[in-house]
Amino acid sequence: xxxxxxxxxxxxxxxxxxxxxxxxxxxxxxxxxxxxxxxxxxxxxxxxxxxxxxxxxxxxxxxxxxxxxxxxxxxxxxxxxxxxxxxxxxxxxxxxxxxxxxxxxxxxxxxxxx
Amino acid sequence: xxxxxxxxxxxxxxxxxxxxxxxxxxxxxxxxxxxxxxxxxxxxxxxxxxxxxxxxxxxxxxxxxxxxxxxxxxxxxxxxxxxxxxxxxxxxxxxxxxxxxxxxxxxxxx
Numbered sequence: 475x476x477x478x479x480x481x482x483x484x485x486x487x488x489x490x491x492x493x494x495x496x497x498x499x500x501x502x503x504x505x506x507x508x509x510x511x512x513x514x515x516x517x518x519x520x521x522x523x524x525x526x527x528x529x530x531x532x533x534x535x536x537x538x539x540x541x542x543x544x545x546x547x548x549x550x551x552x553x554x555x556x557x558x559x560x561x562x563x564x565x566x567x568x569x570x571x572x573x574x575x576x577x578x579x580x581x582x583x584x585x586x587x588x
Numbered sequence: 589x590x591x592x593x594x595x596x597x598x599x600x601x602x603x604x605x606x607x608x609x610x611x612x613x614x615x616x617x618x619x620x621x622x623x624x625x626x627x628x629x630x631x632x633x634x635x636x637x638x639x640x641x642x643x644x645x646x647x648x649x650x651x652x653x654x655x656x657x658x659x660x661x662x663x664x665x666x667x668x669x670x671x672x673x674x675x676x677x678x679x680x681x682x683x684x685x686x687x688x689x690x691x692x693x694x695x696x697x698x
Contacts, residue, residue: 509688516688576622576637581631
């Protein structure tokens with residue numbers, strides 16, 4: 475049981491380039507999330523999804539897009555990367571939102587935009 | 589802003605109990621308290637959660653005050669591998685968000 479898998483683990487982009495981060499979960503969770511974490515800070519929610527085919531904005535959505543075409547996958551896209559998007563990106567999933575269900579996180583993607 | 593307040597750092601001797609406090613004075617009646625930890629920039633790891641009653645699992649115990657305005661996470665016999673940043677989080681049902689603060693950096697010393 476792999477849990478939540480993120481690819482790639484590391485990436486360096488030039489300003490203006492685009493890329494897609496992939497998150498895959500094998501726990502049949504309904505809810506999926508993308509967070510970013512800057513040095514010394516807590517996690518901030520970028521976008522989330524409450525089910526296949528649905529997405530919504532979180533706290534810091536600007537500059538990112540997401541898609542949830544399949545229940546097990548949640549993609550995060552950067553259309554035109556900026557240095558301010560240098561961060562560690564974490565994907566998470568949960569069986570249900572809030573209540574008694576915990577969140578499972580991936581190991582992170584370390585992105586540097588130069 | 590985070591709805592919780594935690595000390596930025598704490599030390600604890602190996603083998604002793606580590607007690608991590610958290611204030612959440614604006615918590616509402618149906619909001620759970622979650623504790624996660626993050627070891628050296630890995631993905632956060634779920635530890636425990638609670639609503640009103642004290643809770644215990646194989647990792648830790650959670651003590652919630654009767655007025656629910658604060659809680660304490662207890663690691664009964666801390667080891668060096670427990671060195672991590674510990675986050676106390678109050679879930680927000682309506683926005684599907686976990687609001688993360690800066691957490692407490694716990695350093696276990698030999």
